[in-house]
Amino acid sequence: MNTAASNSKHSLPGPDDITRVELPNGITVLSRAASSSQTVVISGYVRAGALSDPDEKLGLADFTAAALMRGTERRSFSEIYDALESSGASLGISAGVHTTSFHGKALGEDLDLLLQLLFEALSQPVFPPQQVERLRSQILTGLAIRAQDTGEMASLAFDRIVFAGHPYGRPQDGLPETVSRITREDLVAFHRSSFGPKGMVIAVVGAVDPGQAVEKVAAVLGSWENPDQDEPPALPPVRELNGTVEEKVTLPGKSQADIILGALGPERRSADYMAASLGNNILGQFGMMGRIGQSVREKAGLAYYASSSLAAGLGPGVWYVSAGVDPANVPRAIDLIRAEIRRFVSDKVSPEELQDSQENYIGRLPLSLESNAGVASALVNLERYQLGLDYYRNYEQMVRSVTPEDILETARRYLDPDRLAVAIAGP
C-alpha cells in the first residue's frame, strides 16, 4: 500500500524549500509552502522576556504580553476580538523567560487581518486602565488556582532549588504580591524598552505562497522601528547543587502528591544535547515512559503518570523526573526513581535500547511536521537556536551518530543520584 512516490513527495524542510528573509528593520521571516492547506498559521517571537523583570515586580513581562491585545491605537479590546472571532481566527501572545511568543491561525483568506492585528498589538498597545485592572483580577485568580495545583507547586519548588539565586528560579507569571504592585506605567515602560523589530522572528505556513508571505509581512511589519529597544540582559552563571535538597509544599485537602526530582541540564545548543535527549528518551519517555514508567507505573503500580523530561532552551536547562502518586507512596516512588537514575549513570544503555530510541526519533519527525503549526514551530526553532536550515535533512545522521558511551558520559555530566533537587507538593 506504500508508494515510493510518497516519500520523495514529502521531503523534510531544507535550504531549498525554506524561504528565509531578513527585513531591513531586523525581522526574520520564514516560510514554507503547504499547497493543500486551507488555513494559515503564524508563529514567532519578539525579544522581550521575564528575564528583565525586577524581583519586586515579577510577572511584569507576563502581564505586559497579556495586555497587548486589550486595546491598541486603532482598536478597542472588543474591536480586536470581534475582528478575530468573526473570522474564526485566533491570536495569542504570551511571555517566556527570554522572549514573548505569538501564535495565530486563520482561514487562508484572513492572513492579512491576522498580520495587521499582530502588528498593532506588538507595536501600538495603549494599555487602557480599566482593561489593565480587569486583567490583573484575572491574573490574580490564575495565581490562586496555581497555588492549589500540586503539579505547578512542585514545579515552582523544583525551580527554586535547582536555580537558587538565578533568575530562572523565579516564577515568570509572578506572585500575588508582585503582580499587585505592577502599575500601568510599568507596562508602558517595559513595552517601550523591550518590544521592537530587532531580533523578531516570524514564520508563516499554510495557504500562502512563501514569496507572498514575505511580502505581506514586510508590508505590515517592515516599517516598525523602536530606537529605544534595549539589548537583552546577560544571563548570570548557575551553581550546581552540593547535595540533595528537598522541599515539601503542603496543600491540605488534596488526594494525590506530585513529585519532581532532577538537576541542571544542557542548553539546547550544547554539543551534548542530542545525547542527553536520546538518553532521556530511554530513561523516561520511550514507549510507556521508558525505564521510569516501567519501574514506577508498570511494575510497582505506584503512579498514574511517571516520566522524565529534558527542558533545554537558550540558557541552562533542567533534566528531571516527575510522577503523581498516592501521598502514602511518596518515599517508595522517590526510592525507585533514584535507583533508576543511579543505574542510568552507572551502566551504559544497551545497544537495543539506543536503537529503539533512534528509530523513534527518526520515524516521528515526519509526523511532527504534518500540520502547518508543526512546520511553523520547526522553522521558529531553527532560528531561535541557530540550528541551520539543513538541520532536518541532517537529523537522521545526527541521531544515528550518538553511542551508548556518549549517553553515559552525558548522563554523568548532569545527573548524580546523591545531588538532586527534590520537590514534593501534596496533602
Place this chain on the structure above:
Amino acid sequence: MSDAITRIHLSNGLLVLLKEIHTAPIISHWIWYRVGSRNEIPGYTGISHWVEHMQFKGTPQFPAGVLDREISRQGGYWNAFTHLDWTTYFETLPVDKIDLALRLEADRMTNSLFTEEDVASERTVIISERQGNENEPLFRLSEEVQAAAFRVSPYHHEVIGDMVDLYHIQRDDLYQHYRRYYVPNNAVLAVAGDFDTPAMLERIRKLYEPIPAGEVPPSPNRPEPEQNGERRVTVEGPGDTTYIQVSYHAPAASDPDFYPYTVLDSLLTGPNNLNLFGGGISNKTSRLYEALVDRELAVSISGGLQATIDPFLHTILTIPHPQRSPDEVLAALDEEILRLHQEQPSPDDLARAVKQARALFAYGSESITNQAYWLGFSEMFASYDWFLTYLDNLAAVTPEDIQRVAQKYLRPQNRVVGIYRPVENGAVPE
C-alpha cells in the same frame, strides 16, 4: 476536506470506514467499541476505562512492552480514550509501518490476557488517576453536578468510576466486560491517510474477518425522566477560588435540535470545538463573556455541548470575580438567557457562528489523525453523514430555531447549578 470515503460492513458485522488522504506520508488507524460508562451498572462503575488500561498489558503475540516498543520504534504515536458512549484506540504511523497497527488491534480485539498480577498493579494506577482528578476542584464539582442531573440514566457517574468500585472490581469482571463488548459487530474501524483503498480493504478483511461476531448486550434503556425543578449542589474543598457550573439537559447528537443548540451555545459561550486534535479559538465576543467578564462579575467563562447517544448536558462554567458573589453572577447569566427567550438573534450573529464552525472544521482537517477520528467518532452517535452535513445543518438554523431551543432547554427547571466553595485548609466544617 474531500468527502470521498469507503464505508462497508464485513461479514462479521465490523463496520469499516476508509478515507484516502495523500498530503503527508502518514496513516492514522482507529478502532472504536460501542462501550463506555453508559454501559456500566452500580458496583462496576469505571470498568470500561479499566478494560482500556488492560488492553495495553499484552497478548501472547504482542506481550506488554513488545507492543509499545514496536509502535514507538516506528516513530508512531498511539493512545486510547474511554468516554460516556465509547472506547477508542488509535495509532498514527509512517505510511509503510501501518500494518503493525492493523495486526495489533485485530489481535487485541480477542487475545488480551488480563492476568491477575496486571489487574492488581493497574488497580493502584487507576486509583492514583482518580486521586489526581480529585485534586482538581472542577472534577469534584462536575462529578456532583452530573450525579445530580442523572438519577436514572447511566450518565449518572464519571467515566473513571467511583472509588468504592475501583477497590471492588475483580479480574473476571474485567475480562467478562472485555469479551462481551470487544466483538467485531460492536466495533468500527476507521483508517485515514496515504494508502490505496482496495489494498487496505483486502488487508483488513484478512486480519479481521476470521474473528467471529459475538452477542452484544442490549443498549441500556434507562432514559432520564424530565427534570421538574432546578437542582442545586454545593461542593466544599481547598483553595481560594469559587467555581460555578450550570448544566442544562441537552438534546442527543442525533436530535434535530442539536444543530440550533450548537449555534445557541456558540452565541452564548463561544464556538463549540468537537475536534479532538486541532484547538479552538477564543470566546471574548460571546454574549456571556460580555455580560460576565467585561462587566467584571466573573474572570472567566466557557461552555460547550457534547455529541452523545442519549441526551447529555450543555455546560456553562464560570469563575466569579473575587469581589462578586455567585448569586450576582447567576443573576447576570439569567438575564442573558432571558434575552434569548425574548429576542431572536440577528442573521449576522448566525452567519458569524457558521463561519467560526467552518474555520474550526478547516483547522481540524489539517491533521490526518483528526480526520480519521471523525470517521469513527461520528459513527458512535450517528453516522459519517452527520459529519458531512454538519456545516450545512448549522447554516440552515434560523433565528426562530434559536429562540425556540432557548425557550425549550434553557429553563431553570431543566438545569443543575453547582457551586464549588473554597474553605479554609480544605477542611469541610462539621
